[in-house]
Amino acid sequence: MKARVHVTLKNGVLDPQGKAIGHSLNRLGFPEVGDVRQGKYIELELAETDKAKAKARLDEMCRKLLANTVIENYSIELVG
């Protein structure tokens, strides 16, 4: 089974990289771009067939390592 994990900064946490990307896009002729938030995308191959079990384990992985919950949120998506 494959899992997709998105890690994003919590609302209210300053994202200077997102801001810089937004400014660059504005400068490049995309004035319609407003707020930009940058995050991480992590793809994992899992040796697990039970979706509920996989989700519980991924939740633990996110809390232990993949995300820092002081500043980040995470979302988990299972594929196939």
Next chain:
Amino acid sequence: MKASVLVFPGSNREGDVAQAIELVTGRKPNMVWHGDGNFEKTDLIVIPGGFSYGDYLRCGAMAAQSPVMAEVKKRAAQGVPVLAICNGFQIAAEAGLLPGVLMRNENLKFVCADVHLKIETSQSLFTNRYQAGQVIKVPVAHAEGNYFADDETLKRVEDRGQVAFRYCAPDGTVDGTGNPNGSIRNIAGVFNETKTVLGLMPHPENAVEAMFGGTDGKALFEGIVEALS
């Protein structure tokens, strides 16, 4: 005093801090590799600066899960003092030894410069050789030193006097002008609740000899020696 300095793949200030410790104690510290979850008994644990694990995922995130850090957490809980500098601070925060987190500098730049710090308290084994309110000059060198914690955590940290150092102007004014990285409330270093763990972004180990940029950091190491002997 017997000190131990942790070494991770990508650490690069372990030699500097080892030298500073030897300068004030006359003894070389024990260097402990990150895979060693059972290192010898020690009076002080130092987590040095550098780029452990190439800063992969988040600065300090991988190192915080290494075997040596599991042991450090155990010993810190027993009261063994821990000094965490720069990347060490990031590792200690990721490991949950200290509150908050270090984010990318507000201006997105790596900053390598001398900064001024205001000593918030002399009531700790790390700062007993300084006076509260004293201003010292030490260097910083980092791209992720922007301290952040949520309001609730910050209130707790402030109420309990866990802020060790704040970035300030040369005259001691704390108004953001001396803040090199955007740290919330100009925080440069914090203690844990018992003040036996100190994390700071600046490098006191690089301000211990007059020939190399001043000696304002030396009193930190002397204070530790005095408190622990």
